[in-house]
Amino acid sequence: xxxxxxxxxxxxxxxxxxxxxxxxxxxxxxxxxxxxxxxxxxxxxxxxxxxxxxxxxxxxxxxxxxxxxxxxxxxxxxxxxxxxxxxxxxxxxxxxxxxxxxxxxxxxxxxxxxxxxxxxxxxxxxxxxxxxxxxxxxxxxxxxxxxxxxxxxxxxxxxxxxxxxxxxxxxxxxxxxxxxxxxxxxxxxxxxxxxxxxxxxxxxxxxxxxxxxxxxxxxxxxxxxxxxxxxxxxxxxxxxxxxxxxxxxxxxxxxxxxxxxxxxxxxxxxxxxxxxxxxxxxxxxxxxxxxxxxxxxxxxxxxxxxx
Numbered sequence: 001x002x003x004x005x006x007x008x009x010x011x012x013x014x015x016x017x018x019x020x021x022x023x024x025x026x027x028x029x030x031x032x033x034x035x036x037x038x039x040x041x042x043x044x045x046x047x048x049x050x051x052x053x054x055x056x057x058x059x060x061x062x063x064x065x066x067x068x069x070x071x072x073x074x075x076x077x078x079x080x081x082x083x084x085x086x087x088x089x090x091x092x093x094x095x096x097x098x099x100x101x102x103x104x105x106x107x108x109x110x111x112x113x114x115x116x117x118x119x120x121x122x123x124x125x126x127x128x129x130x131x132x133x134x135x136x137x138x139x140x141x142x143x144x145x146x147x148x149x150x151x152x153x154x155x156x157x158x159x160x161x162x163x164x165x166x167x168x169x170x171x172x173x174x175x176x177x178x179x180x181x182x183x184x185x186x187x188x189x190x191x192x193x194x195x196x197x198x199x200x201x202x203x204x205x206x207x208x209x210x211x212x213x214x215x216x217x218x219x220x221x222x223x224x225x226x227x228x229x230x231x232x233x234x235x236x237x238x239x240x241x242x243x244x245x246x247x248x249x250x251x252x253x254x255x256x257x258x259x260x261x262x263x264x265x266x267x268x269x270x271x272x273x274x275x276x277x278x279x280x281x282x283x284x285x286x287x288x289x290x291x292x293x294x295x296x297x298x299x300x301x302x303x304x305x306x307x
Contacts, residue, residue, distance in 0.1 A: 001050050003073045005031045008044040047077045054084050065096045072101040140235050141206045149235035151228030152178045152191045153221045155202040157214020182227045269294050
């Protein structure tokens with residue numbers, strides 16, 4: 001049982017391939033609006049499909065094992081299934097239940113399923129560094145070519161823009177000017193703010209106080225959409241690509257480093273589509289392979305970029 005459609009389908013395809021079988025023969029999947037489990041004995045399904053099976057067949061006749069994967073991702077649907085299955089275990093002593101997770105809250109589930117056995121499987125932990133927008137913005141600011149990519153919110157940090165003041169200059173007027181100039185070429189006019197005489201302040205040195213205020217203003221703009229997040233994502237990708245090139249030059253043995261991959265997670269399909277169009281327009285197709293991954297675009301969910 002998988003929390004997402006993409007996990008259920010791809011895992012079924014992978015295991016069927018490893019068994020040198022056709023999908024649906026011994027291994028299959030059942031997901032909303034799709035099924036390949038004609039004669040399968042091992043079926044990957046989503047939480048919703050499993051709940052429907054429980055409602056139609058409360059005793060799960062013919063089922064010998066249930067595996068909950070990613071069990072830490074709890075929601076109402078997952079908890080409903082778990083409550084139902086725990087009650088079913090009291091009626092069916094032959095049924096086996098396995099809960100799986102890399103970040104399992106062990107104590108919680110031990111109390112709920114008393115007497116359960118624990119199996120710990122050691123695995124590899126990859127080094128992961130967390131960088132937040134303030135660190136990303138500070139890094140990009142150090143490279144003059146990326147400064148304007150930070151957007152009007154961050155670059156207006158430290159500029160007095162009164163929120164509720166009367167007159168023709170306040171936060172409302174600032175947003176109106178900015179959102180009339182959201183096209184990529186509007187960076188050259190500082191999103192219409194050059195005519196307001198703000199160029200000197202927007203290009204002033206980036207202090208910590210100015211960056212903090214700029215991030216707050218960026219958050220204000222972000223509430224209306226990701227118009228000014230896309231350029232930051234583009235700049236960050238190019239910065240990562242530059243780091244990759246530098247690391248490749250530093251290779252002492254002269255061997256070429258393998259191509260890298262970047263995953264960009266976005267709120268929804270509209271944002272994925274917008275960013276994909278920008279990258280296809282602005283990036284070298286010979287160097288970057290850009291794929292939209294989402295449930296509405298084939299069998300995928302997120303945004304993938306390889307270079």
